[in-house]
Amino acid sequence: MATKQPKATNPAAAALSAVDEEIRKQLEVLSQKLELHKDQLILLQQTFVAFDVDKKGYIDIEMIGQILDMLGHQLTSDELQAIVKEIDEDGNGELSFEEFAHLAARFLVEEEEDTEAILKELKDAFRLYDKEGLGFITTDLLREILKELDEKMTKEDLDQMIEEIDVDGSGTVDWEEFKAMMIG
Ligand SMILES: [Ca+2]
Ligand SMILES: [Ca+2]
Numbered sequence: 055m056a057t058k059q060p061k062a063t064n065p066a067a068a069a070l071s072a073v074d075e076e077i078r079k080q081l082e083v084l085s086q087k088l089e090l091h092k093d094q095l096i097l098l099q100q101t102f103v104a105f106d107v108d109k110k111g112y113i114d115i116e117m118i119g120q121i122l123d124m125l126g127h128q129l130t131s132d133e134l135q136a137i138v139k140e141i142d143e144d145g146n147g148e149l150s151f152e153e154f155a156h157l158a159a160r161f162l163v164e165e166e167e168d169t170e171a172i173l174k175e176l177k178d179a180f181r182l183y184d185k186e187g188l189g190f191i192t193t194d195l196l197r198e199i200l201k202e203l204d205e206k207m208t209k210e211d212l213d214q215m216i217e218e219i220d221v222d223g224s225g226t227v228d229w230e231e232f233k234a235m236m237i238g
Contacts, residue, residue, distance in 0.1 A: 183199065
């Protein structure tokens with residue numbers, strides 16, 4: 055059977071070859087099942103191992119909360135309980151790696167969809183302002199837009215904001231600058 059050797063230059067592949075055969079097989083299966091990239095799974099696996107301090111093969115709810123928190127998802131303990139209950143297939147109140155991967159997959163996929171949706175909305179907004187399709191809006195126009203959003207902003211506030219937004223000082227705000235302003 056011809057299997058592709060992972061290139062040593064790829065750090066993720068190197069990490070993958072470092073994990074043992076059994077885990078590697080598990081990751082292959084999970085990668086297809088959860089439609090997660092193998093690199094993401096390896097990262098999750100390493101996270102899981104790091105948090106499974108006693109090497110039980112399980113991590114408890116409290117840890118899950120901490121991990122999700124680290125990933126930027128702050129859940130209330132009720133939300134967390136509800137999610138774990140749903141994911142915890144064998145009902146032992148702790149998550150195995152597979153259960154953990156299911157949970158993480160849900161958040162990771164959601165995140166990608168969210169980002170895509172937000173970017174699309176932003177692009178629409180940008181096009182709306184960039185009426186002539188020049189690929190940029192002038193800082194004068196942006197000043198009006200910002201002023202409209204918050205009437206309390208002083209000229210100094212606006213100057214400062216515009217200076218930060220128009221990174222290259224071109225007097226115009228292109229899509230990249232606009233995106234950076236909105237997403238931060
Ligand atoms: Ca379980
Ligand atoms: Ca600019």
